[in-house]
Amino acid sequence: xxxxxxxxxxxxxxxxxxxxxxxxxxxxxxxxxxxxxxxxxxxxxxxxxxxxxxxxxxxxxxxxxxxxxxxxxxxxxxxxxxxxxxxxxxxxxxxxxxxxxxxxxxxxxxxxxxxxxxxxxxxxxxxxxxxxxxxxxxxxxxxxxxxxxxxxxxxxxxxxxxxxxxxxxxxxxxxxxxxxxxxxxxxxxxxxxxxxxxxxx
Amino acid sequence: xxxxxxxxxxxxxxxxxxxxxxxxxxxxxxxxxxxxxxxxxxxxxxxxxxxxxxxxxxxxxxxxxxxxxxxxxxxxxxxxxxxxxxxxxxxxxxxxxxxxxxxxxxxxxxxxxxxxxxxxxxxxxxxxxxxxxxxxxxxxxxxxxxxxxxxxxxxxxxxxxxxxxxxxxxxxxxxxxxxxxxxxxxxxxxxxxxxxxxxxxxxxxxxxxxxxxxxxxxxxxxxxxxxxxxxxxxxxxxxxxxxxxx
Numbered sequence: 001x002x003x004x005x006x007x008x009x010x011x012x013x014x015x016x017x018x019x020x021x022x023x024x025x026x027x028x029x030x031x032x033x034x035x036x037x038x039x040x041x042x043x044x045x046x047x048x049x050x051x052x053x054x055x056x057x058x059x060x061x062x063x064x065x066x067x068x069x070x071x072x073x074x075x076x077x078x079x080x081x082x083x084x085x086x087x088x089x090x091x092x093x094x095x096x097x098x099x100x101x102x103x104x105x106x107x108x109x110x111x112x113x114x115x116x117x118x119x120x121x122x123x124x125x126x127x128x129x130x131x132x133x134x135x136x137x138x139x140x141x142x143x144x145x146x147x148x149x150x151x152x153x154x155x156x157x158x159x160x161x162x163x164x165x166x167x168x169x170x171x172x173x174x175x176x177x178x179x180x181x182x183x184x185x186x187x188x189x190x191x192x193x194x195x196x197x198x199x200x201x
Numbered sequence: 202x203x204x205x206x207x208x209x210x211x212x213x214x215x216x217x218x219x220x221x222x223x224x225x226x227x228x229x230x231x232x233x234x235x236x237x238x239x240x241x242x243x244x245x246x247x248x249x250x251x252x253x254x255x256x257x258x259x260x261x262x263x264x265x266x267x268x269x270x271x272x273x274x275x276x277x278x279x280x281x282x283x284x285x286x287x288x289x290x291x292x293x294x295x296x297x298x299x300x301x302x303x304x305x306x307x308x309x310x311x312x313x314x315x316x317x318x319x320x321x322x323x324x325x326x327x328x329x330x331x332x333x334x335x336x337x338x339x340x341x342x343x344x345x346x347x348x349x350x351x352x353x354x355x356x357x358x359x360x361x362x363x364x365x366x367x368x369x370x371x372x373x374x375x376x377x378x379x380x381x382x383x384x385x386x387x388x389x390x391x392x393x394x395x396x397x398x399x400x401x402x403x404x405x406x407x408x409x410x411x412x413x414x415x416x417x418x419x420x421x422x423x424x425x426x427x428x429x430x431x432x433x434x435x436x437x438x439x440x441x442x443x444x445x446x447x
Binding site: 004006007008009020022024029031032033045046047048049077078106107108129183 | 236237254255256257266309311315316317318345346347348349350351352353354355389390391392427428431432435436
């Protein structure tokens with residue numbers, strides 16, 4: 001059983017290691033508004049901004065060009081930094097790129113690496129909390145959208161999704177629908193029928 | 202204006218008992234562009250709270266490398282009361298209220314998780330009827346939770362006070378203006394810790410104790426409404442809950 005929990009709500013009367021929860025006086029409490037799975041002791045937040053973590057793939061916009069590198073907006077409270085020494089290409093202000101988070105230090109300086117410029121295509125922004133749903137179990141959802149719309153899709157952990165080629169509009173619409181219905185069951189089937197209907201039209 | 206009769210046949214001027222709340226309605230997620238928002242109607246109070254962040258701290262020199270800073274702005278709309286309010290922006294009163302509300306939230310929000318950032322809370326009083334700072338706390342707490350900001354608790358607040366040597370809870374405008382003292386109190390309902398206690402007027406020890414007791418009597422009801430507002434905001438999705446695979 002899963003239930004909606006609010007900040008400060010009791011999750012367990014024993015100390016448990018649960019992400020987004022905290023322990024006080026030997027009891028576990030939720031710190032966020034989220035869905036709690038009592039059986040598996042798993043808490044998934046319903047809202048929240050993107051916090052960069054090592055090895056995340058993100059889609060960013062070049063915000064500032066400096067001598068040493070680039071400041072990249074990664075739709076997070078923190079700017080990403082791409083060192084000019086580590087990047088094989090030169091970027092201009094406003095360029096869109098995908099990159100991997102190399103490391104995040106204790107004061108949240110975010111270093112990026114392996115950047116690639118994304119040219120053409122469109123970007124859809126969704127809530128970072130819903131990104132795993134767009135990807136699906138073992139990429140199932142993403143593969144389905146890719147196959148049906150014949151698009152190239154790159155999903156950033158920060159909630160920015162880059163779509164290129166094929167039926168871009170349909171892919172974008174589908175992704176926004178997934179974001180809206182992220183908490184419902186049988187979503188994969190519904191999306192699959194929706195895509196089939198739209199394609200046959 | 203002459204002082205109106207505040208207690209008539211053992212009841213208060215609006216017919217309430219001493220320990221009775223005014224009708225309270227809480228709604229979460231009312232604004233599209235804010236990260237989190239809430240709307241509270243409490244008696245004739247109408248209050249909108251919006252939360253943005255954690256986001257880049259502006260001005261930059263306010264930022265801390267250890268924790269997020271909380272900026273809080275409480276403002277009464279110029280049309281919120283019969284007298285004109287705050288046409289020229291924040292005044293001495295609203296600056297003080299903003300400060301004490303900020304300190305409430307600094308105690309419950311897990312600011313240490315977001316170094317170098319700011320969390321901005323805006324509390325707009327659209328219509329005022331006494332106890333607006335308490336309604337503001339109640340709304341802002343829901344807005345913070347709606348923004349997905351980690352907190353140790355969901356604070357709530359109420360004002361109790363004194364009318365002609367009688368202690369009562371949840372003061373309206375008349376009681377606020379003509380009563381003998383009021384005492385806004387905000388708590389963290391999980392452990393009952395006091396986050397705010399202000400007092401205006403003269404209370405005896407017993408009256409103070411009674412006023413705090415009355416407030417503690419109604420605060421759980423306010424908290425329950427906050428929780429319900431958050432749950433119903435996501436209730437559409439509640440029947441068909443599911444966990445995504447990784």
